[in-house]
Amino acid sequence: MPFYTCICPADLLSATQKQNIATGITDIHCDLTGAPRHFVHVVFQSYADEDGYSGGKRSQAAFIRGSIRSGRTQQVKELLLSQLSNLWLELSPFTRKSDLLVSLAEVPGTNVMEGGILLPHPKDDAKWELEHGINN
16 A cells, blocks of 8 residues: 556557656655555556547546555645656656546555555554564
């Protein structure tokens, strides 16, 4: 946790672009939240050209949907949204700004299990890692 799903047209991104976006998302999330890197997961999903619509009209929309642990300040969430948007637009130059949607949904850490262990509140990450012998 966090879990970021990137959805875009099938031929929009190369493997290198996907790698760079996944690394960028991880960097942004960890820099802004202090979360351990191994907590960050990124998955890409694609859709066929005829399967994308916005406002009832065909589009080439791209989406970053992040599921993050609750407990972040509004300022951090706004920075995440802004930096994630900028990252995508920089690394995917064929995406128009008007075709990009970035959203965050918050989930309590205690509603998430990684490796069979319930996650802590973000403020308790370091203690949690020590208790479970996990190193970045």
